[in-house]
Amino acid sequence: MRWMRALAGLLLVTAAVTAQQGTARAAACSAALPQPDAYGITCTNVTESEQSDHSKLRDVTMTSTMIFQPAGGTPVINPLTRPITVRVYLPPGYDPDRSVPYRTLYLLHGGGDNYDTWTTRGxxxxxxxxxLFDGIVVMPTGGMTGWYTDWAGRTDGYFAPKWESYHNSQLVPWIDANFNTVADRSGRWLAGQSMGGYGALKYAATHPDLYSAVGAFSPGIDLRAAPAQSTISDSMWQSGAAILWQDPGEYRVNKYEPGSIFPVPDPVVQRRYRLENLFGPPTETVFHGATVDDWPAANPADLVTQGKYAPYSGKLALYAGDCDRVPHTPNGSEPAPADCGYDTTRTDGATGTTEGVLGAYASEFDRTLTTLGVGHRYCYTRAGHDWSAWQSYLVDFLTYASGTAPPLCPVS
Known part of the structure; x- marks a missing residue:
């Protein structure tokens, strides 16, 4: 009996310590933020670190009603909501009471990354x-392969994330409520790399009321392209809705044989199933001479022809690499030369999305913007799909969006 009383006492102590920790974290939220629980977001903890230049990185851990939601059945995870973190950069001397509010950059991460990757690797x-950027930077969690989308279907575990709603309908007003921001589109910029570059283009097109400038670094652009569909399909079974690499198989997306635990072996069937669960039912269209699936409401290559980027004329920047030969350093206002070797028709047989594939579609996107009269900056380089390139692209974009375009593009 003694051991039972001791165990009961230990459990009571553990529960008390856990409760105290929860109370302390809630107090940290209230002490650091004027409205920690608002817009469907509940703050659970706040930590802050000062950098060598006296700027600060404030990490806010929170839950959102959008991450996750039940989908197609009873979710196998409990609790359904997952803690997610937003890293907020506050410039040196940040003053929450300053009469002139701060502009804000929303900086999206790529596939396999997280909220901290722009600081740890970028x-x-x-x-x-x-x-010389003196504003606030918001670096949110977007899921390892969430694709900045409100998922139309479900994971294997009968739940799904609504990343687009979380970022745009919840996080943006929450940031404005808790920091001294310019609380309208004129003060909000948007940028990202790789999957985050796709997200930046998608959010810019679908939320022109929220953002005034957009930068896309090595972005995914055309969902009709075979390499894009293969990459997205692979990401659905590799990580799916995972937020961390160690998240279990229930976060993945697979189509199974009826009454079986074994996935359907046909890769074409799996690809369509996975992309439908992400973007919804496709529209069939002819692309490069073949009938393919398309999602016009989520595809930047379609959105541009619908005029969705006109509100960003003069404030849109596009960057991609793997140009075979750069005859001279581009100035941001000219198309990629033939020397680059960009050709979207040559990429149809690619098994994945390389920087060369992204560069070819970026070149095509640039030409479409020019034809439509949308002022923009386009930089092609010899760089790869890597952080050294994205770091230089970020500096170039911020300088351009501030109103003074650099005379030349970044050099790889």
Whole structure:
């Protein structure tokens, strides 16, 4: 009996400590933020670190009613909501009471990354200093392969994330309520790399009331392209809705044989199933001489022809690499030369999305913007799909969006 009383006492102590920790974290939220629980977001903890230049990185851990939601059945995870973190960069001398509010950059991460990757790999504090950017930067969690989308279907575990609603309908007003921001589109910019570049283009097109400038670094652009569909399909079974690499198989997306635990072996069937669960039912269209699936409401290559980027004329920047030969350093206002070797028709047989594939579609996107009269900056380079390139693209974009375009594009 003694051991039972001891165990009961230990459990009571553990529960008390856990409760105290929860109370302390809630107090940290209330002490650091004027409206920690608002717009469907509940703050659970706040930590802050000062950088060498006296800027600060404030990490806010929160839950959102959008991450996750039940989908197609009874969710196998409990609780359904997952803690997610937003990293907020506050410039040196940030003053919550300053009469002139701060502009805000929403900086989206790529596939397999998280809210902290722009600082751990992108050296973002130094890049902001180099660009003389004196605003706030919001670096949100977007899921390892969430694709900045309100998922139309479900994971294998009968739940799904609504990333677009979380970022745009919840996080944007929450940031405005808790920091001294310019609380309208004129003070909000948007940028991202790779999957985050796709997200930046998608959010810019679908939320022109929220953002005034957009930068896309090595972005995914055309969902009709075979390499894009293969990459997205692979990401659905590799990580799906996972927020962390160690998240279990229930976060993945697969089509199974009826009454079986074994996935359907046909890759074409799996690809369509996975993309339908992400974007919804496709529209069939002819692309490069073949009938393919398309999602016009989520495809930047379609959105541009619908005039969705006109509100960003003069404030849209596009960057991609793997140009075979750069005859001279581009100035941001000219199309990629034939020397680059960009050709979207040559990429149809690619098994995945490489920087060369992204570069070819970026070149095509640039030509479409020019034809439609949408002022923009386009930089092609020899760089790869890597952080050294994205760091230089970020500095270039911030300088351009501030109103003074650099005379030349970044050099790889």
């Amino acid at each position: 050296d973002v504090v130094a890049r902001l200093r180099a660009a």
